[in-house]
Amino acid sequence: MKLYACVQVSAVNTRAQFLVPHGVAGIGLAEASLEQAQLLNPMVEVKVEHGSVASKPDEFFSQFDAVCLTACVLEDLLKICDLCHSKSIKFFAGDAFGYHGYMFADLGQHDFVEYVHASFTLNPVWPFIYFIVKVSRIDFPWAFAVLLNFRTKKGRDPDPLMFTPDTDLLLQLRDELLESHGLEKNTIPENFTSSCFSQLSPVCPVVGGVLGQEIIKALSGHDAPLNNFFFFDGFTCNGIVDCFKSC
Amino acid sequence: MALDCGLALAVSRSRLLVVGAGGIGCELLKNLVVAGFRHIDVIDLDTIDVSNLNRQFLFRKNHVGKSKAEVARESVLLFCPEANITAHHDSITNLDYNVEFFKKFTLVMNALDNRAARNHVNRMCLAADIPLVESGSAGYLGQVTVIKKGVTECYECEPKQPQKTYPGCTIRNTPSEPIHCIVWAKFLFNQLFGEEDADQEVSPDTADPEAKWGPGEIIIQESNELDGDSGNIKRVSTRAWAKSTGYNPVKVFNKLFHDDINYLLTMDKLWKTRCAPVPLSWEHLERQVDSQGAPVEDVRDIPSCGLRDQRVLEVHEQAQLFAGSLLDLQKELLAKGNGAELVWDKEEKAAMDFVSSAANLRMFIFSMSMKSRFDVKSMAGNIIPAIATTNAIIAGLIVLEAFKVLTLQLDKCHTVFLNRKPNPRKKLLVPCLLVPPNPGCFVCSSKPQALVRLNTSTMLVYTLQEKVLKERFGMVAPDVQIEDGRGTILISSEEGETEVNNDRPLSDFGVRGGSRLQVDDFLQDYTLVIDITHSDDLPPDVDFEVLGDAPTCAPSPKTNATPTKANGAQAVRPSTSSSHTRTPDPEHSNTPIDLEENDGMEATDGKWQGATSPQGFGRKRKHSDSDAVVLQSDDDVILCD
Numbered sequence: 027m028k029l030y031a032c033v034q035v036s037a038v039n040t041r042a043q044f045l046v047p048h049g050v051a052g053i054g055l056a057e058a059s060l061e062q063a064q065l066l067n068p069m070v071e072v073k074v075e076h077g078s079v080a081s082k083p084d085e086f087f088s089q090f091d092a093v094c095l096t097a098c099v100l101e102d103l104l105k106i107c108d109l110c111h112s113k114s115i116k117f118f119a120g121d122a123f124g125y126h127g128y129m130f131a132d133l134g135q136h137d138f139v140e141y142v143h144a145s146f147t148l149n150p151v152w153p154f155i156y157f158i159v160k161v162s163r164i165d166f167p168w169a170f171a172v173l174l175n176f177r178t179k180k181g182r183d184p185d186p187l188m189f190t191p192d193t194d195l196l197l198q199l200r201d202e203l204l205e206s207h208g209l210e211k212n213t214i215p216e217n218f219t220s221s222c223f224s225q226l227s228p229v230c231p232v233v234g235g236v237l238g239q240e241i242i243k244a245l246s247g248h249d250a251p252l253n254n255f256f257f258f259d260g261f262t263c264n265g266i267v268d269c270f271k272s273c
Numbered sequence: 274m275a276l277d278c279g280l281a282l283a284v285s286r287s288r289l290l291v292v293g294a295g296g297i298g299c300e301l302l303k304n305l306v307v308a309g310f311r312h313i314d315v316i317d318l319d320t321i322d323v324s325n326l327n328r329q330f331l332f333r334k335n336h337v338g339k340s341k342a343e344v345a346r347e348s349v350l351l352f353c354p355e356a357n358i359t360a361h362h363d364s365i366t367n368l369d370y371n372v373e374f375f376k377k378f379t380l381v382m383n384a385l386d387n388r389a390a391r392n393h394v395n396r397m398c399l400a401a402d403i404p405l406v407e408s409g410s411a412g413y414l415g416q417v418t419v420i421k422k423g424v425t426e427c428y429e430c431e432p433k434q435p436q437k438t439y440p441g442c443t444i445r446n447t448p449s450e451p452i453h454c455i456v457w458a459k460f461l462f463n464q465l466f467g468e469e470d471a472d473q474e475v476s477p478d479t480a481d482p483e484a485k486w487g488p489g490e491i492i493i494q495e496s497n498e499l500d501g502d503s504g505n506i507k508r509v510s511t512r513a514w515a516k517s518t519g520y521n522p523v524k525v526f527n528k529l530f531h532d533d534i535n536y537l538l539t540m541d542k543l544w545k546t547r548c549a550p551v552p553l554s555w556e557h558l559e560r561q562v563d564s565q566g567a568p569v570e571d572v573r574d575i576p577s578c579g580l581r582d583q584r585v586l587e588v589h590e591q592a593q594l595f596a597g598s599l600l601d602l603q604k605e606l607l608a609k610g611n612g613a614e615l616v617w618d619k620e621e622k623a624a625m626d627f628v629s630s631a632a633n634l635r636m637f638i639f640s641m642s643m644k645s646r647f648d649v650k651s652m653a654g655n656i657i658p659a660i661a662t663t664n665a666i667i668a669g670l671i672v673l674e675a676f677k678v679l680t681l682q683l684d685k686c687h688t689v690f691l692n693r694k695p696n697p698r699k700k701l702l703v704p705c706l707l708v709p710p711n712p713g714c715f716v717c718s719s720k721p722q723a724l725v726r727l728n729t730s731t732m733l734v735y736t737l738q739e740k741v742l743k744e745r746f747g748m749v750a751p752d753v754q755i756e757d758g759r760g761t762i763l764i765s766s767e768e769g770e771t772e773v774n775n776d777r778p779l780s781d782f783g784v785r786g787g788s789r790l791q792v793d794d795f796l797q798d799y800t801l802v803i804d805i806t807h808s809d810d811l812p813p814d815v816d817f818e819v820l821g822d823a824p825t826c827a828p829s830p831k832t833n834a835t836p837t838k839a840n841g842a843q844a845v846r847p848s849t850s851s852s853h854t855r856t857p858d859p860e861h862s863n864t865p866i867d868l869e870e871n872d873g874m875e876a877t878d879g880k881w882q883g884a885t886s887p888q889g890f891g892r893k894r895k896h897s898d899s900d901a902v903v904l905q906s907d908d909d910v911i912l913c914d
């Protein structure tokens with residue numbers, strides 16, 4: 027309880043459908059989810075913030091111990107990640123596309139206690155932008171980079187109702203990305219598009235569960251955080267933690 | 274929500290049975306309706322307790338005391354009215370849920386907290402030939418797997434270590450093993466000095482479903498509705514009460530060990546098949562010490578290393594230690610200032626003295642043999658609280674595995690382990706290949722057979738029925754016939770037919786070493802042949818051994834038939850295992866095969882070895898005497914190791 031009390035959650039662009047009661051339409055998702063979210067734990071102060079997250083002044087973020095972004099465009103992710111890093115605010119991001127999901131954490135300088143014995147410090151990592159431009163070890167993040175670029179371009183995620191045009195655009199973005207980084211075609215296999223349309227509901231609790239746990243760990247200072255990416259493939263049920271840092 | 278057409282069709286047509294509406298069950302129901310499932314039956318015997326509210330998000334404060342299954346259904350319908358959900362407030366082992374019932378479903382999903390029910394659902398799904406998605410969680414750890422008759426291992430293919438999962442009311446009402454008392458004592462520490470947590474309630478739990486079969490139920494229910502706080506008899510918190518007495522050791526002692534125990538005794542249903550606890554009052558102990566003229570040395574003055582730690586104290590010494598450490602802790606708390614809390618640490622002398630003495634006093638009350646401070650310390654060392662996010666992850670994985678079952682891609686299904694930390698191959702979630710059935714399994718093989726060693730001249734028929742057949746072999750209503758050429762019926766599931774045999778030893782009926790028993794459970798559609806070997810020298814507290822099992826048997830509540838035995842056998846032993854990875858076991862060909870070699874679980878800190886997975890999937894039978902213990906307070910699991 028105490029843990030949450032120190033964070034004011036501003037639910038921006040959540041997609042927690044089950045928090046939205048039946049028959050509610052025409053208001054923002056955050057507002058629609060507020061009542062149910064509040065009922066989950068009456069001891070937590072939950073507030074809705076209006077307006078887009080990108081339009082908020084820097085000072086807006088200073089009031090938080092942690093900021094978590096989901097379903098945001100890449101530009102906003104990068105901007106707010108940098109901002110939080112410079113202000114020593116714990117930053118988290120997560121998304122789910124079809125069978126795929128990821129979680130990212132930038133804790134900056136982070137002390138934590140493991141069990142009751144030793145205390146460790148995580149090396150500061152300075153990472154998000156490198157996620158997009160400097161990483162080439164596994165194809166997983168590259169596919170996410172394509173999807174985030176898609177979101178930037180279209181202002182939405184791939185939609186099963188627009189399967190053909192969206193698939194074409196995804197492949198085009200993939201080729202552009204691979205070309206601009208001089209990467210092999212097979213870095214992102216062509217069939218990646220088939221498993222990334224819309225959110226697959228059971229992928230969300232897996233990514234959300236990991237994200238939630240990492241936020242609790244970061245704010246409580248208990249236990250080693252996952253450093254610094256978590257990638258999930260909902261078909262193979264592989265969940266990988268990998269660290270990408272500036273080099 | 275984007276499912277491809279085949280999957281979407283399979284999802285919309287499926288009828289699912291969800292067994293359990295606790296921590297995983299709530300998350301699972303939400304996931305299922307959001308994923309598009311529309312025909313769901315949910316069954317749970319429990320009612321909602323205050324301590325459920327912080328993790329089981331379908332329940333609110335005004336639901337306390339109501340059926341979990343029914344409230345879960347209502348809550349889900351609020352955001353998905355088009356779902357067709359049937360709630361059963363009932364035990365899955367009830368005779369109504371027979372093979373025909375199970376056959377109505379496309380798929381069964383377990384979200385259970387105890388092995389007995391898991392065993393039973395496993396058998397029902399085998400009998401009905403319906404696929405089962407099994408799951409479990411403990412702290413940061415979790416596991417999901419798929420069970421399909423003839424294709425994969427069943428839940429019981431590998432012998433499990435003795436039962437390590439207990440419902441929350443075991444801690445509060447009916448402890449049968451020392452570890453239950455130790456967990457209770459740690460909860461008590463937090464209630465009095467640490468962070469107060471509704472999950473760690475120590476007072477009698479009147480919502481115990483087992484206590485509610487009788488007429489007394491109504492009275493208790495009504496009184497709960499009056500104060501709106503079902504399950505907890507006192508609205509004032511344990512700490513507030515203790516404070517109001519100024520942490521008076523005698524008053525605190527008498528409340529915990531006398532008044533609360535007397536209250537438990539009023540729930541008389543609990544003590545029909547168990548030995549009832551004996552209340553202990555401070556005054557009584559004092560009189561006893563006076564009359565014996567025993568020298569009163571302050572046990573706390575003996576150095577805590579070495580001898581004192583390994584000696585089992587007398588009950589009056591425990592009381593003295595309790596009172597002394599209570600005062601020490603109160604001083605510590607006062608010194609920290611207003612609103613401060615103490616954090617339990619086994620290395621802190623007063624804290625450890627307190628837990629050791631409180632646990633031992635409770636053991637004494639429940640007729641268990643008490644433990645040394647050293648033993649209590651090793652058992653109390655690492656209790657990790659339950660974690661809600663683990664349940665969310667596990668419930669998501671259950672649905673992802675279900676998708677593959679429903680689209681007939683069983684070959685793509687996995688056993689998925691959720692680790693505490695990424696393994697050396699960077700995996701936090703580790704998918705492993707499903708394992709084919711164990712041909713020697715005493716449940717799913719074509720002719721199930723087991724070899725049991727017991728003392729035929731001391732084991733009573735009732736003990737055979739309760740401990741061997743029901744507890745160990747997971748039957749619900751066994752019938753036993755002796756293969757002696759005459760077909761002597763030893764036990765009949767029909768009421769009144771063989772109860773006269775209960776208090777007689779097996780040897781009275783001609784059972785001896787080499788005898789063969791045929792055991793049938795008609796509900797489970799299950800027949801087991803048991804070969805008996807006679808033994809005069811079983812270890813103390815051990816009633817029987819199953820060949821291939823660990824050398825200890827499952828400790829069990831005391832029964833009327835064995836009134837003189839200690840309440841629980843030794844449950845926790847020091848680990849003899851050093852292997853932390855699930856390397857292939859040459860002796861057992863059915864050890865699970867990881868997708869990538871040596872990908873096993875928890876190689877990083879070895880907190881969760883093969884044999885100690887939360888739902889008791891014994892992955893390596895060699896480690897069955899590992900020291901890990903999983904306790905469960907409802908769905909909320911506590912992992913101790």
Ligand SMILES: [Zn+2]
Nearest residue numbers: 427430714717
């Ligand atoms: Zn089996």
